[in-house]
Amino acid sequence: xxxxxxxxxNHQPIGNFDEVFIDAIQKAYIPFLExxxxxxxxxxxxxxxxxxxxxxxKKKINRYFDLVxxxxxxxxxxxxxxxxxxxxxxxxxxxxxxxxxEMMNEYLLNKFNYNPKGLWLTERxxxxxxxxxxxxxxxxxxxxxxxxxxxIGIEGDDLFHYYITEExxxxxxxxxxxxxxxxxIPYHPVExxxxxxxxxxxxxxxxxxxxxxxxxGLWPGTYEHVYNNGWLHRFFDALxxxxxxxxxxxSDIISLYPxxxxxxxxxxxxxxxxxxxxxxxxxxxxxxxxxxxxDRTLIGGGFFRNFLVKYEESNKMHKRxxxxxxxxxxxxxxxxxxxxxxxxxxxxxxxxxGLYLPHLRDAIYREIITAERESKRKSGFYIExxxxxxxxxxxxxxxxxxxxxxxxxxxxxxxDDILLGKNLTNVMxxxxxxxxxxxxxxxxxxDTGVKTIHEIFRLKDKxxxxxxxFDLYTKESFLxxxxxxxxxxxxxxxxxxxxxxxxxxxxxxxxxxxxxxxFVIGKDFIEVTVSMSKAANFYVMELNLSIxxxxxxxxxxxxxxxxxxxxxxxxxxxREALFRFEPIYTVSNSPSGIEKIYQGISLxxxxxxREEYNKIKxxxxxxx
Numbered sequence: 001x002x003x004x005x006x007x008x009x010n011h012q013p014i015g016n017f018d019e020v021f022i023d024a025i026q027k028a029y030i031p032f033l034e035x036x037x038x039x040x041x042x043x044x045x046x047x048x049x050x051x052x053x054x055x056x057x058k059k060k061i062n063r064y065f066d067l068v069x070x071x072x073x074x075x076x077x078x079x080x081x082x083x084x085x086x087x088x089x090x091x092x093x094x095x096x097x098x099x100x101x102e103m104m105n106e107y108l109l110n111k112f113n114y115n116p117k118g119l120w121l122t123e124r125x126x127x128x129x130x131x132x133x134x135x136x137x138x139x140x141x142x143x144x145x146x147x148x149x150x151x152i153g154i155e156g157d158d159l160f161h162y163y164i165t166e167e168x169x170x171x172x173x174x175x176x177x178x179x180x181x182x183x184x185i186p187y188h189p190v191e192x193x194x195x196x197x198x199x200x201x202x203x204x205x206x207x208x209x210x211x212x213x214x215x216x217g218l219w220p221g222t223y224e225h226v227y228n229n230g231w232l233h234r235f236f237d238a239l240x241x242x243x244x245x246x247x248x249x250x251s252d253i254i255s256l257y258p259x260x261x262x263x264x265x266x267x268x269x270x271x272x273x274x275x276x277x278x279x280x281x282x283x284x285x286x287x288x289x290x291x292x293x294x295d296r297t298l299i300g301g302g303f304f305r306n307f308l309v310k311y312e313e314s315n316k317m318h319k320r321x322x323x324x325x326x327x328x329x330x331x332x333x334x335x336x337x338x339x340x341x342x343x344x345x346x347x348x349x350x351x352x353x354g355l356y357l358p359h360l361r362d363a364i365y366r367e368i369i370t371a372e373r374e375s376k377r378k379s380g381f382y383i384e385x386x387x388x389x390x391x392x393x394x395x396x397x398x399x400x401x402x403x404x405x406x407x408x409x410x411x412x413x414x415x416d417d418i419l420l421g422k423n424l425t426n427v428m429x430x431x432x433x434x435x436x437x438x439x440x441x442x443x444x445x446x447d448t449g450v451k452t453i454h455e456i457f458r459l460k461d462k463x464x465x466x467x468x469x470f471d472l473y474t475k476e477s478f479l480x481x482x483x484x485x486x487x488x489x490x491x492x493x494x495x496x497x498x499x500x501x502x503x504x505x506x507x508x509x510x511x512x513x514x515x516x517x518x519f520v521i522g523k524d525f526i527e528v529t530v531s532m533s534k535a536a537n538f539y540v541m542e543l544n545l546s547i548x549x550x551x552x553x554x555x556x557x558x559x560x561x562x563x564x565x566x567x568x569x570x571x572x573x574x575r576e577a578l579f580r581f582e583p584i585y586t587v588s589n590s591p592s593g594i595e596k597i598y599q600g601i602s603l604x605x606x607x608x609x610r611e612e613y614n615k616i617k618x619x620x621x622x623x624x
Contacts, residue, residue: 002198004197004248005250011086012024013344014340015343021055027223031217035227036076036077045078048068049085051086080120086344087342098136117139117254126265129167132167141172141254145269145270146176147269147274147296147301148266152263152264161204162257163261165262190235193235204256204257216232267304272351276302276350277304280431283434315387321338321342333374334372341371346361349588358428358597365422369416369417401418401521402416403526412476429471432470439587472491476544478517481538481604483540490604514532514535515530522621529617532614540606543571543605544601544602547569547601554581561579563603573619574618577607580606582601583601584598
């Protein structure tokens with residue numbers, strides 16, 4: 001009898017809208033379990049993220065917990081552990097990744113009286129050193145996409161077995177998740193899926209299906225298909241009746257058969273993720289190579305950590321999180337906020353990743369800044385290469401603000417309002433993505449039927465193409481532009497020369513030949529004085545601020561400008577200036593299609609230079 005393991009992963013990220021959580025719970029997570037409970041012969045491995053557990057507890061959504069408890073007690077569900085707040089484990093220090101796994105283990109024991117044996121890898125991203133951390137956290141197996149196995153030459157029927165790997169002598173059982181099944185379930189007719197499962201009668205073979213619970217009701221068209229049209233009911237019914245296929249837990253297989261052999265899987269994830277991690281200009285080349293069916297061992301694909309290179313905003317969040325970690329203890333409430341800030345979804349972009357979603361990035365920074373407020377870090381300057389680029393940054397904190405300055409361009413890369421729990425500079429650069437050249441100009445009326453999320457490519461926002469624009473540089477603040485014409489605004493990169501610096505109390509002085517910038521940081525303001533020799537007709541200072549579009553209210557008052565009354569934010573200048581304002585909209589892909597997203601505002605303070613030597617003051621502070 002052939003063995004078939006079904007593993008379902010349910011997760012919603014920290015910071016997602018309540019209505020999205022509720023929609024997923026009511027349309028996908030609970031209906032799946034309600035269908036499963038009708039078929040007592042069917043076994044399923046179930047992973048639920050701590051973010052989702054906490055939301056359901058807060059909202060008193062007891063139905064999910066009741067169903068899970070009953071299914072566990074009936075022996076139908078094997079609970080699977082993971083990092084509690086769904087982090088990418090390899091982006092955390094080892095002691096923290098082990099702590100988060102143990103945190104989930106303890107939660108499952110306390111809530112369901114269940115000791116998990118396996119771990120769900122966040123986004124199914126594997127790095128070899130994780131074997132040690134997972135075993136040290138008390139677990140014996142995980143699941144990795146078959147893509148990683150094919151990279152080392154394991155293909156065909158050899159994927160119908162499990163293997164063992166090790167790191168520093170710590171062994172871990174690993175199961176291949178079959179891409180074929182991921183694309184068949186729940187989209188192909190039930191009969192086709194059953195036929196595939198029956199393809200061999202070897203007793204020690206196991207076929208593993210592991211995928212997101214959102215496929216069963218939340219993704220476009222799936223609720224109608226899976227529940228109203230009865231696909232899941234028919235599938236479980238057919239499995240229950242099929243004598244040649246038996247559903248099992250991964251842990252059952254470990255107790256029945258030894259692993260096929262010892263292997264070492266390189267860093268990997270599912271193929272789509274490895275494509276998204278590549279530079280945009282290389283993604284089509286990667287797809288073309290795969291279509292030519294070149295030996296998979298000869299094609300590498302992208303490496304997840306490349307998202308930290310591809311998107312500066314991702315690296316900033318990650319390194320900001322690690323900088324925070326240095327100042328807190330594991331026994332503090334700040335530590336919990338630190339762990340929550342590692343929730344993965346805001347750190348990457350593909351179809352699913354939420355880097356382009358401001359509310360998810362805001363949530364990460366809110367956790368970081370809340371932890372920072374509770375950490376009681378002393379006021380003053382800190383000199384440290386916090387973003388790990390080989391050049392020291394200058395960091396300043398007082399009771400109200402925390403600022404991160406980069407010597408290249410003497411620019412401000414992050415401005416945290418500690419009291420508000422908000423990064424005021426959390427905007428998104430408009431990057432060129434590989435799919436931008438393929439965006440359909442209108443909907444295809446013949447594009448019908450339920451499809452996998454990877455096959456859906458449509459225009460969600462009809463006017464998105466009007467906002468398609470790409471930036472030449474990362475959108476940060478106090479950027480210096482030297483222009484001969486106002487028409488050049490936004491068409492040239494800022495000056496990013498390396499500055500020398502001096503610090504004293506609440507002052508930071510950047511200096512280079514022909515220009516100096518002195519920052520004074522007060523209790524409720526930041527003032528910069530720029531002294532320069534004339535290098536062009538205009539000096540333009542650029543600020544990029546994450547102010548909600550509904551709160552933007554640009555009102556000029558002589559030498560001052562009110563940017564947001566709600567945030568009580570104003571800018572004052574010491575001399576005549578022109579104020580240019582531009583909303584930042586990105587155009588990005590999502591599960592529901594191509595959409596435009598408001599990211600913040602760009603403010604250009606334009607100063608005509610009439611003298612050979614010029615001195616300009618700009619003050620960013622509270623509206624009085």
